[in-house]
Amino acid sequence: MSNAAIEIHDLIKVYGKTRALDGLNLEIDRGEIFGFLGPNGAGKTTTCRVLTTLTKPTSGTARVSGFDVVRQAVQAKSGMGVVAQHTNIDGELSVYANLKLHGMLHNMLDGLREKRIGELLVFVGLADRQKEPARQLSGGLKRRLMIARALLHNPRVLFLDEPTVGLDAQTRRRIWDLIRRSHQAGVTIMLTTHYIEEAEALCHRVGIIDNGKLIALDSPANLLASTGSHVVEEVNGKGRSWFFDSRERATQHAAEIEDTVIIRRANLEDVFIRLTGRKVRP
Amino acid sequence: MSGVWAVFYREMLILRSRLGRQLANYAISPLLYIIAFGWGMGRGVSMEGIDYLAYMLPGLMALSSMSRSFSISSEINIARFYWHTFEEFQTAPVAPWSIVLGEVFGGVVRGFLAAGVVGCLALLNGVVLRFGPGLFIGVFLNTFMFASAAVLAAMVVRSHADQSNLTGFVITPMTFLCGTFFSLDKLPGWAAAAIETLPLTHASHFIRASALNQPLPWLSLGVMALYGVAFFCLAVWQVRKASI
Secondary structure (H helix, E strand, O other): OOOEEEEEEEEEEEEOOEEEEEEEEEEEEOOOEEEEEOOOOOOHHHHHHHHOOOOOOOEEEEEEOOEEOOOOHHHHHHOEEEEOOOOOOOOOOEHHHHHHHHHHHOOOOHHHHHHHHHHHHHHOOOHHHOOOEHHHOOHHHHHHHHHHHHHOOOOOEEEEEOOOOOOOHHHHHHHHHHHHHHHHOOOEEEEEEOOHHHHHHHOOEEEEEEOOEEEEEEOHHHHHHHHOOEEEEEOOOOOOEEEEOOHHHHHHHHHOOOOOEEEEEOOHHHHHHHHHOOOOOO | OHHHHHHHHHHHHHHHHOHHHHHHHHHHHHHHHHHHHHHHHOOOOEEOOEEHHHHHHHHHHHHHHHHHHHOHHHHHHHHHHOOOOHHHHHOOOOOHHHHHHHHHHHHHHHHHHHHHHHHHHHHHOOOOOOOOHHHHHHHHHHHHHHHHHHHHHHHHOOOHHHHHHHHHHHHHHHHHHOOOOOOHHHOOHHHHHHHOOOHHHHHHHHHHHHHOOOOOOHHHHHHHHHHHHHHHHHHHHHHHHHOO
16 A cells, blocks of 8 residues: 555646646655645645645646545545635634534544544644634644645645745734644644744655646755755845855955855755755745 | 535624614515505506405516516625635535535525515505415426526626626516516517517416415416526536636
8 A cells, every 4th residue: 555645646737728737646645744735836735726626727637535525525625624725714604613514524433523622722722712713813823724625524635725824923823833733633734834934843844836737845954954054145146146065165265255244044945946946035 | 506505694693783784675676666556556457357465466576576586696696706715615516416405405595585685565555465375386486597697697707797687688678568567468560579578578467366365377387487497407517627
């Protein structure tokens, strides 16, 4: 039996004249937190939508928990939790009713459903607000409710599409904590993000996608090692940057440059720039 | 069946939270029609040998239950494209038919509430309609076919503007033409024949006959059932097409 929680083979998705996914191949192991990194329009959300059965691929195959997302969509969906990029909480329902509806849609037995709702309301810190209409929650609390909802039916795989976009730093760290704790409970997590620090902080492996193609795939540490651990960057002028394996070598190089420079540790943004010549966040 | 009840549960929670406003809203249009056509133009007039108000009220019941069951269309459209809450159904392990059936039952309940409001208005106007099994079946089939059509429309239409066009070009003409306010015998033969093909015409025929204790037009029952099955199947097909 394959250890892959998610398997993608030669996946292509074409919208009109645009190839949103251009022959994507990827395997994500069970128990992994996998980060899908790339700029807006790179194909992250399209991949997520295909895997969560919201979009039909043009060609290629994708399997989640061993089930083909096109031919065995219902089985695939029963083992996945989805947190969409946009807020899709039902604002007219209470916090509790949003969770109950999700449990009913996943055919959970009443007793188990109520137990899980109670646990997850505590887990995301919404126990004292369960009777409120969900529309009254702040953006961060809605996001936490979406995570609780996605975890309610004990999914094997959790899809998080830009889970912290638009949230303040404190809320973002709270969401990161929820993601780590979900992973500790045994859930495989696929996280799409264009926040470099998010991928570095959370992910065991990172796939970098650009123009619908996977252009790099490794652990954050290995990707950084392939680039160089330290960067010398021009502050003014042409904004050039140079990569070095150690701070000492970076310092030596900086001393030879007349322009003002900074020396900093490399990050995944630098990996992306070296691979594509562009920034993740334009 | 879990998907059906889950979708229906959501619809009922939302209906309950707005029930007072909804019932008041359901009463306004029928009341205006009663004042304008019943008390105003129709006073002292008879249609097919029946007092006009008594003739019109079953048609109004068909019309009102149709429009309220069809109104779920714009709500589904908003849930799809504005709030994105429809994704919760699409990513759940439930079959497309169960999503459609849950939504349709929600539309049927709204249609029955609207029919009940017209029934109450009839009583207040001294018109006693016969609330028997025939009327129940007629209202059920009417609301089932238009709620199914509503789900179909919501899955096909891509914007609120198109939704409004659909109402303007399809629903509003049916409102006035399909034997709700007048007998089709008054129309030229070709016009009557064309209108006989529309679903609301058969709902008007069947509901009127049931409410006024007349012989039931079984052909109309069959036509409504056919339309209902066709709209339902097309809606399931469209929901399946909208996701994988």
